[in-house]
Amino acid sequence: MTTPNAILHGGYHHALSRSWQSERTLTKDMLMYPMFITDDANALEKIDSLPGQHRIGINKLKEFIAPLVTKGLRSVILFGVPLKEGVKDPTGSRADDPEGPTILAVNLLRKEFPDLFVACDVCLCEYTSHGHCGILRQDGTLDNSQSIKRIAEVAVNYAKAGAQCVAPSDMMDGRIRAIKEGLMEAGFAHKVMLISYSAKFAGSWYGPFRDAANSAPAFGDRRCYQLPPNARRLARRAIKRDMEEGADCIMVKPGMPYLDIVREASEIATDYPISVYQVSGEYSMLHQAAAAGVFDLKSIVLESMTGFIRAGATLILTYYTPDLLTWLDEDRA
Ligand SMILES: NCC(=O)CCC(=O)O
Ligand SMILES: [Zn+2]
Ligand SMILES: [Zn+2]
Secondary structure (H helix, E strand, C coil), rough: CCCCHCCCHHHHHCCHHHCCCCCCCCCCCHHHEEEEEECCCCEEEECCCCCCCCEEEEHHHHHHHHHHHCCCCEEEEEECCCCCCCCCEEECCCCCCCCHHHHHHHHHHHCCCCCCCEECCCCCCCCCCCCCCCCCCCCEEHHHHHHHHHHHHHHHHHHHHHHEEEECCCCCCCHHHHHHHHHHHHHHCCCEEEEEEEEECCCHHHHHHHHHHHHCCCCCCCCCCCCCCHHHHHHHHHHHHHHCCCCEEEEEEEEEEHHHHHHHHHHHHCCCCCEEECCCHHHHHHHHHCCCCCCCHHHHHHHHHHHHHHHHCEEECCHHHHHHHCCCCCCCC
């Protein structure tokens, strides 16, 4: 015989009582839109591997983003994509070029959209000739101390250009401390948020991004600096380390296959905002499967967002942001 406390259905029979079962629900404020800014000023170029996403030139940025801001877009994260010949070199010296795509975009967005929160991804891989995320030694291994020095410099220059947030994705050791100290010395630490991609796992989920950002490594892979996919304990150590080094927010990436790590991060970094990056492979997979009739795109994307929030995320980076701004205005029965 069923005991009284075994009856759960009564608590979620109605749409409103179902809503009371969640700790939090998705709002537009929780979304950060990753955007690719190219050095071809007039480009508005479709990215084949990321259907619906574009590489955007500086001259097209304002008209591209204005309707999204009208729909409630609150924040973006910028990836510079140099496509011109001769920009890439072994040390990624053009990452913080004042005339490069990232800094020009920060300037423009801050001026034209004062209420938009502008974050910059900080990494060298888009700007290095070898495509790795740091500076290499002669033998092809990473020179960690040179790398973090350079990465901190780039982050500070993005902050000086007006970025309200810098998010290093390179996975070098000690980068959070180096950047935080750089921001302190430059007088920006009090107004620039430092999001650490603390638990960034190596693997196949970034495939479409590398095509979009033209940042595939010329040789080798990133397994010596990004985390091994099976490394739950290493992720815990990286999260704790980055908290100690001065991160303001902890990120987990990719998202859907690493929800356990999102939960873990929210339990380790209880007093921090927790962000999750639904990466390019996740975006494309859902898109293609929906196009093939496997499920309805809106339902599956909203369900994936619910999963992130349930796991403990407070900030979600997703290429679905423009769609979600529309969907959140529609009925959510
Ligand atoms: N730093 C950004 C990435 O490494 C990739 C993100 C994606 O695949 O969407
Ligand atoms: Zn990188
Ligand atoms: Zn990266």
